[in-house]
Amino acid sequence: MNELELKKLWQTTNDKLAENFVINKKNTEDITRIKVQNLLGSMKPLKIFALLIGFLWVGIGSIILGSIYLNSFSEANKFFLFSGSIQVGLTAMAIFVYLYQLITIYQVDITDSIINTQKKLSSLKITTLWVNRILFLQLPVWTTFWWNETIINDWGILQWSIRLFFTISFTVVAFWLFINIKYENRNKKWFQLIFNGKEWIPLMKSMELLEQVDEYKDENAST
Amino acid sequence: MDKQKQQQFFEGIIEQHKGILFKVARTYCPNVDDQQDVIQEMMIQIWQSIHKYNDQFKISTWLYRISLNVAISFYRKNTTRAEKYTELNEQLVEISLDDKSENERQLKLLEQFISELKEIEKALMILYLEDKSHTEIAEILGISVSNVGTKIGRIKERLKKRFSQLKS
Numbered sequence: 116m117n118e119l120e121l122k123k124l125w126q127t128t129n130d131k132l133a134e135n136f137v138i139n140k141k142n143t144e145d146i147t148r149i150k151v152q153n154l155l156g157s158m159k160p161l162k163i164f165a166l167l168i169g170f171l172w173v174g175i176g177s178i179i180l181g182s183i184y185l186n187s188f189s190e191a192n193k194f195f196l197f198s199g200s201i202q203v204g205l206t207a208m209a210i211f212v213y214l215y216q217l218i219t220i221y222q223v224d225i226t227d228s229i230i231n232t233q234k235k236l237s238s239l240k241i242t243t244l245w246v247n248r249i250l251f252l253q254l255p256v257w258t259t260f261w262w263n264e265t266i267i268n269d270w271g272i273l274q275w276s277i278r279l280f281f282t283i284s285f286t287v288v289a290f291w292l293f294i295n296i297k298y299e300n301r302n303k304k305w306f307q308l309i310f311n312g313k314e315w316i317p318l319m320k321s322m323e324l325l326e327q328v329d330e331y332k333d334e335n336a337s338t
Numbered sequence: 339m340d341k342q343k344q345q346q347f348f349e350g351i352i353e354q355h356k357g358i359l360f361k362v363a364r365t366y367c368p369n370v371d372d373q374q375d376v377i378q379e380m381m382i383q384i385w386q387s388i389h390k391y392n393d394q395f396k397i398s399t400w401l402y403r404i405s406l407n408v409a410i411s412f413y414r415k416n417t418t419r420a421e422k423y424t425e426l427n428e429q430l431v432e433i434s435l436d437d438k439s440e441n442e443r444q445l446k447l448l449e450q451f452i453s454e455l456k457e458i459e460k461a462l463m464i465l466y467l468e469d470k471s472h473t474e475i476a477e478i479l480g481i482s483v484s485n486v487g488t489k490i491g492r493i494k495e496r497l498k499k500r501f502s503q504l505k506s
Contacts, residue, residue, distance in 0.1 A: 118494065121448070125467040128445040132364075133357035142378070143352050146385050147345045225407050226387045226400060228480025229461055232407045236414070320414045327458045331481050331489070 162217045169210040176203035198260035205253050212245045234328045240321035241298060248293045255286040298322055344388050351397060352381060358401050365452060365464055366409035380408045395477070402470075402478045406461045413457055451500050459493055466490050 180199050183191045219239045225232060258281050270278070292309075300306045301322045310318060352359075359380050363373040383404050391400060452463050458479070465475045472486045479486070 121497070122467050122469060124445060124448060126469070129361050129364075130357065133360045136356060136360045138352060138356050138377075138381075140349075143349050143381065144345075146378075146381050147348060224387075224390075225383050226390055226403055227407075228403060229406050229410065229458065229478060230480035232403075233410055233458070236411060240414070317414050324410070324414060324457060327456050331458060331479070331485065 159217070159220060162213055162220065166210060166213050166217065169206060169213065173203055173207045173210060176206070192263045194262035195260050198256040201256045202253055202260070205249050209246050209249045212242055212249070216242055230328055230331055233324055234332070237321040237325040237328065240318055241325065243318055244296055244298070248296045251292040251296070252289050254289040255282055258282045258285050298325070348385050348388055351401065352384070355398065355401050358398065359405050361468070362402070362405040362409050362464060365449070365460055366413055366457075368453070372412070376409055376412045379412065380405045383408050396474070399474055399477050402465065406464075406478070410457050410461070451497055455493065459489070462486070462489055463493055466493070 176199065180196065180203060183196055188196075216239055219235060219242075223232060223235050223239070258278070262278075296306070296309075301319065359377050360373075363376045363380070367373045367376050384401065387404060391397075452460060455463055461479065462475065465478060470478070472483045472490075475486045475490075476483045481489075
């Protein structure tokens with residue numbers, strides 16, 4: 116089948132099918148009247164909600180920790196203070212990612228070219244990986260925030276060994292994941308094990324799509 | 339443009355260019371229910387973007403950009419979005435197909451090959467089959483004209499190879 120036959124086959128048959136395709140006029144009118152959530156609009160409330168909760172958490176945490184630093188640093192439990200500070204600091208970083216996502220959502224223009232729009236939309240989805248990297252980085256502080264000098268002094272070698280084993284393991288795993296959770300490792304088995312499930316399908320597809328977009332961009336740059 | 343004129347413009351372009359929405363939806367969504375959802379999303383996006391329409395673009399270029407962006411995004415989401423359309427109760431579209439048509443049968447064969455293409459290649463293929471110029475395809479996709487030529491050449495070769503394999 117040559118090129119012209121191929122096109123003719125597509126056009127004639129699709130035109131015939133398109134003729135039989137009827138758009139309900141009432142629905143066309145309804146679309147101009149109702150306030151329906153669109154593709155990206157549906158993402159905004161969730162992001163705004165996450166931002167508000169995050170700001171609240173970081174705000175309250177900063178006030179509590181700040182007052183300890185300023186007023187009672189010498190008497191404070193340093194394990195709680197430093198673990199809490201790291202946790203609040205990392206949450207603040209996650210908030211910045213959400214803020215970036217929200218700004219990107221407002222910037223996406225569905226009438227822009229396919230490559231530009233899909234690049235933005237895929238990148239937007241992939242920044243979700245950043246949130247996960249940051250969440251994993253918080254792992255070690257959840258093993259230390261409850262420590263205090265009294266219980267540390269009571270610990271024997273066995274208890275020390277167990278606690279340190281968990282804290283060091285969590286720290287190594289957290290840093291390893293922080294470094295390795297990235298787009299380039301999407302095909303690794305451990306990556307697919309972590310990001311397995313229905314809710315991650317859009318993320319995986321975004322990665323595939325970004326790869327396609329990059330192929331087109333690369334060739335654009337080289338031509 | 340006031341609201342009433344926008345509505346008339348919107349209804350006019352939907353009626354006149356419904357074929358674009360239909361063809362794009364049909365290429366990206368084999369399931370008829372998904373086709374209806376994606377066409378509805380396209381129409382919503384067209385309506386919401388109508389104030390941004392710039393007449394320096396051909397209306398078909400603008401519509402292809404929106405419909406392809408929506409169809410590709412729909413592929414990414416891969417979820418049933420019916421719950422978002424509770425306010426639109428009536429059947430949006432009525433599609434009547436003559437399954438016994440020889441053209442339809444042959445088209446299914448071609449669509450099988452197209453379905454194996456990657457998402458952006460599908461967009462390129464629709465535009466190529468619709469006889470769009472390389473310049474217009476470049477405007478819709480956002481790549482250079484020479485890149486369009488290269489990509490189309492490669493896809494054509496693959497399709498020819500598949501057709502010849504089928505014949506042999």
